[in-house]
Amino acid sequence: MLIGETQLRARRTRIKILQAIVDSDGSAGFTEIKYATDLSTGSIYYHLGRMVRYVIKKSKQYYITKEGLELLREHNGTDAMK
Numbered sequence: 509m510l511i512g513e514t515q516l517r518a519r520r521t522r523i524k525i526l527q528a529i530v531d532s533d534g535s536a537g538f539t540e541i542k543y544a545t546d547l548s549t550g551s552i553y554y555h556l557g558r559m560v561r562y563v564i565k566k567s568k569q570y571y572i573t574k575e576g577l578e579l580l581r582e583h584n585g586t587d588a589m590k
Contacts, residue, residue: 519566521547526572526580537571555578 528544529536536544541552556563562576572580 518555521551523561523580523583525552525555526576528579529563529570529572529580530577533573537568538570541570565579570574 524545524547525541528541531544533542538552540548542549545552547555556565556570559576562573562579563570564573565571
């Protein structure tokens with residue numbers, strides 16, 4: 509089954525967000541994510557809202573979940589935690 513272009517773009521965007529969180533030692537504020545990904549505010553909020561299995565928010569920080577790490581490792585083909 510082929511993934512549509514829109515789904516592929518969404519996946520790439522979500523991977524960028526997950527990578528930004530990992531690169532910030534597993535937790536990042538919204539501004540850090542925005543700076544690291546260069547995505548629009550609306551795009552980040554949209555995707556974070558749909559990534560409930562992969563990202564959790566506590567206070568003003570976003571944390572990657574176990575499922576998020578697994579998705580990132582699968583995408584990268586290596587250990588996502590550097």
